[in-house]
Amino acid sequence: MPEKISLSDVKLKYASIADARRMPGLRIILGAMTVPGPWREACKGIFHVKKVPFVPVASAGQDGSDxxxxxxxxxxxxxVAIWNDERPRSTWIEQLYLAERLxxxxxxxxxAIEERALMFGCANEICGERGFGWSxxxxxxxxxxxxxxxxxxxxxxxxxxxxxxxxxxxxAEAAPARMIAILRFLDExxxxxxxxxSRFFIGDRLSALDIYWATFATLVKPLEPELCPMATGFREMYTERNPDVLSAASPQLLAHRDFIYREYLELPVVF
Ligand SMILES: N[C@@H](CCC(=O)N[C@@H](CS)C(=O)NCC(=O)O)C(=O)O
Incomplete structure (x- = not known):
């Protein structure tokens, strides 16, 4: 099967790390260029919603290494998000706080503290170590x-x-049970x-949690090729086949992903 997207189709103009280090403002090192990596798409999505422009940066250096x-x-x-000469922010939670500040x-x-504590708890279940994405x-x-x-x-x-x-x-054997518990919790x-x-996970408005779910749902069922022209090999790998996980990823959860993408994020997904 031909790749749906190859490096020559990539639309984002990636700066090299060497050039990006000399630039001011916001630069985001994005990782694999033809795959909707969920941490990458979540970070892009958060800055998109906030209309903060950034320079995309390739993660491989001149010699192809890290x-x-x-x-x-x-x-x-x-x-990794880097604002001016501040410390590079390489975790989802630091990136969210940077976006919120900028x-x-x-x-x-x-x-509200109840909502905030709940939102970070749920976001950690999706993005954090041993959460849905890691599992x-x-x-x-x-x-x-x-x-x-x-x-x-x-x-x-x-x-x-x-x-x-x-x-x-x-x-790896323990991971599906963990994913199922997280999906059920989100569905409830x-x-x-x-x-x-409310149409949102928290309160009555969009929060980062809606964006985390929308972008991490790609690990169960990527958006269709017209909306997400990702590399074909990764589409296969990202598509979940475990029937128990698939049934925990309810129609309601997937519809929520579609709603958040349609109303707030960039479609088709930009590579
Ligand atoms: N450090 C991030 C997680 C980002 C992450 O896991 N990135 C992976 C995506 S698969 C990555 O860059 N992998 C490429 C590599 O490790 O070489 C966080 O904790 O928020």
Whole structure:
């Protein structure tokens, strides 16, 4: 099957790390260019909603390695948001607080403490260590490294990648139950909100949690190719096949993803 998108189709104008380091303002190192990585799309989405422009930056350095990324940001994952000469922000929660500071409106962190505590708790279940995204990544690594058809070089790559994110057979086997519990919790939350007349996870307005769910839902069922022209190989890998996880990702949760993308995020997804 041909790739739906290849590097030559990429529309975003990526600066190199070397050039970006000399620029002022907001630069975001985005990671894999043809894949809707959920942390990357969440970060893009938050700055999009707040209408804060940024310079997209390629994560691989001039020599193709992550040496320059590590020199600048002291770690090797993406996305990383860098504002002027402040410290690079490489976690979702720091990126959200930066966005909120640079553009307080529309607010994506609720003001009321009950709502705020609930929102960060739920967001951590989606984006944080051992949350939905991390757990799903463990299952993707597991199916790749245990597939006898995976070429040796690719297996070695995924095992090295897995070592960064806590992969082991046991961790991967425990992951689906964790994902299911998180999906059910989010689904119940949406039902309770709907009963109160709200279309959002928290209170009666958009919060970062709606954006996190919308962008992380790609790990169950990517948006259709017209709306998300991602690399075909990754579409297959991102598409969840575990029937128990699929049934926990309720029609209501997927409809919420569609609603948030349609009303607030960029479509088609920009690569
Ligand atoms: N550090 C981020 C998570 C970002 C993350 O996990 N990024 C992964 C996406 S798969 C990444 O950049 N992987 C590429 C790599 O580690 O080489 C956070 O905690 O918010």
């Amino acid at each position: 040496r320059e990324l590590i020199e600048w940001t002291a770690q090797s994952s993406a996305p 553009a307080p409106n529309p607010p994506l962190i609720p003001d 799903r990544r463990l299952t993707m690594i597991h199916s790749t490294v245990t597939n006898p058809k995976t070429p040796e070089a690719q297996r070695a790559f995924w095992l090295k990648f897995g070592a960064k994110y806590g992969y082991s057979t046991e961790a 939350r949406l039902s309770a909100q709907k009963a109160k007349g």
